[in-house]
Amino acid sequence: MYATTGYSYSNGNHQPQNSEGKRMETSHRERVGKRGRRARDSHGLRVGVHSQRQQQSSPPPCTDFDVAYFNSYAHVGIHEEMIKDRVRTETYKSAIMQHQRFIEGKVVMDVGCGTGILSIFCAQAGAKRVYAVDASSIAVQANEVVKANNLVDKVIVLHGRVEDIEIDEEVDVIISEWMGYMLLYESMLGSVITARDRWLKRGGLILPSNATLYMAPITNPDRYSYSIDFWRNVYGIDMSAMMPLAKQCAFEEPCVETITGENVLTWPHVVKHVDCYTVQIHELESVTAKYKFQSMMRAPLHGFAFWFDVEFIGPIMSPSNNPYTSSPIGSSHDNTADGIQRRKRSNSNEALVLSTAPEDPPTHWQQTMVYFYDPIELEQDQIIEGSLTLSQSKENPRFMNIHLQYTCAGRSFVKESVMR
Numbered sequence: 201m202y203a204t205t206g207y208s209y210s211n212g213n214h215q216p217q218n219s220e221g222k223r224m225e226t227s228h229r230e231r232v233g234k235r236g237r238r239a240r241d242s243h244g245l246r247v248g249v250h251s252q253r254q255q256q257s258s259p260p261p262c263t264d265f266d267v268a269y270f271n272s273y274a275h276v277g278i279h280e281e282m283i284k285d286r287v288r289t290e291t292y293k294s295a296i297m298q299h300q301r302f303i304e305g306k307v308v309m310d311v312g313c314g315t316g317i318l319s320i321f322c323a324q325a326g327a328k329r330v331y332a333v334d335a336s337s338i339a340v341q342a343n344e345v346v347k348a349n350n351l352v353d354k355v356i357v358l359h360g361r362v363e364d365i366e367i368d369e370e371v372d373v374i375i376s377e378w379m380g381y382m383l384l385y386e387s388m389l390g391s392v393i394t395a396r397d398r399w400l401k402r403g404g405l406i407l408p409s410n411a412t413l414y415m416a417p418i419t420n421p422d423r424y425s426y427s428i429d430f431w432r433n434v435y436g437i438d439m440s441a442m443m444p445l446a447k448q449c450a451f452e453e454p455c456v457e458t459i460t461g462e463n464v465l466t467w468p469h470v471v472k473h474v475d476c477y478t479v480q481i482h483e484l485e486s487v488t489a490k491y492k493f494q495s496m497m498r499a500p501l502h503g504f505a506f507w508f509d510v511e512f513i514g515p516i517m518s519p520s521n522n523p524y525t526s527s528p529i530g531s532s533h534d535n536t537a538d539g540i541q542r543r544k545r546s547n548s549n550e551a552l553v554l555s556t557a558p559e560d561p562p563t564h565w566q567q568t569m570v571y572f573y574d575p576i577e578l579e580q581d582q583i584i585e586g587s588l589t590l591s592q593s594k595e596n597p598r599f600m601n602i603h604l605q606y607t608c609a610g611r612s613f614v615k616e617s618v619m620r
Contacts, residue, residue: 308375316343329354331367332358405514414557417505430446461558490586495581496580506568506570507565582608584606590602600619602615
């Protein structure tokens with residue numbers, strides 16, 4: 201998932217914006233457009249092959265929102281920023297090499313291949329064949345990258361939606377960098393699920409294999425001072441009348457920013473754990489979590505931060521009724537106590553982890569903030585509790601509605617916002 205410092209995106213058009221508080225104007229990515237055909241287009245990309253496994257009766261339509269979303273990923277800057285995120289790209293490369301025994305001589309599908317870099321990593325790891333799928337026209341460049349690296353015999357670029365394309369074999373491995381802001385923004389995980397249910401062999405590998413979304417209360421006085429307190433004295437002029445509007449403009453929608461562990465007031469709470477081997481699309485339509493925090497310090501509470509981890513774990517067979525999946529080795533489904541994550545990192549003998557946590561090296565995802573319009577003064581050991589609901593927007597499923605209810609110091613509040 202793409203994020204960049206100092207810009208917001210709307211239907212693929214770049215607009216300069218202050219990096220202190222980036223609004224999420226538009227979804228940027230999914231990777232999978234046009235209806236498949238038994239042919240090659242003018243660029244030599246394969247756009248459809250008959251499937252032996254299962255035919256989709258009626259894939260969901262490609263909406264105007266989808267088209268705008270795919271178009272936004274045709275811009276090279278998005279892919280440049282993602283590739284330059286060394287934490288992201290090197291972790292994926294390490295995961296591929298760590299699971300080389302599952303990839304070598306096997307068939308791989310890269311869902312949302314972008315420029316094709318992960319597909320090429322898989323080919324370098326010895327994959328027999330890689331289906332690189334992307335709905336954006338960046339697939340044209342991906343195909344040229346494949347040619348330039350003499351991998352046309354191994355990497356097949358498919359320009360189309362996963363929901364529409366067809367291939368003539370099952371796959372042993374699915375790899376995808378599907379994560380969005382706040383993990384679930386953009387709804388690209390649904391395409392990974394579709395690919396899994398259509399083509400993944402029983403006991404096959406999915407990278408990453410699971411993901412966890414966290415939330416925690418935060419204090420960020422510098423951010424509040426920069427955006428709001430600034431208006432109290434502007435070149436000697438009292439412009440505090442601007443403050444209500446400034447609060448609305450700065451904090452009405454979620455912001456993507458980088459904070460540190462020093463901003464976090466409590467242990468984080470697990471909002472949602474996603475097992476990519478078993479999760480179903482309907483589970484992503486709405487996620488609800490109740491939380492209870494106890495402040496570890498006296499500080500103003502400015503809002504909540506959200507971040508995620510993903511793990512790369514190999515599969516083993518399990519007596520599951522799901523015909524495509526298995527239970528992951530070393531799965532850490534129960535790392536929580538009352539929803540609080542106690543073990544922050546797997547050791548070197550366990551799963552490879554890509555983290556976007558405040559205390560870890562920064563990534564292009566940064567953290568997602570939901571700020572209050574006015575801070576709440578917290579005492580040490582004070583309780584903050586409430587509930588959170590994340591739901592796909594009816595206007596556009598790639599947008600996400602956030603309903604946050606919180607109680608502190610005997611007062612209850614509700615904050616609603618939309619990531620779009």
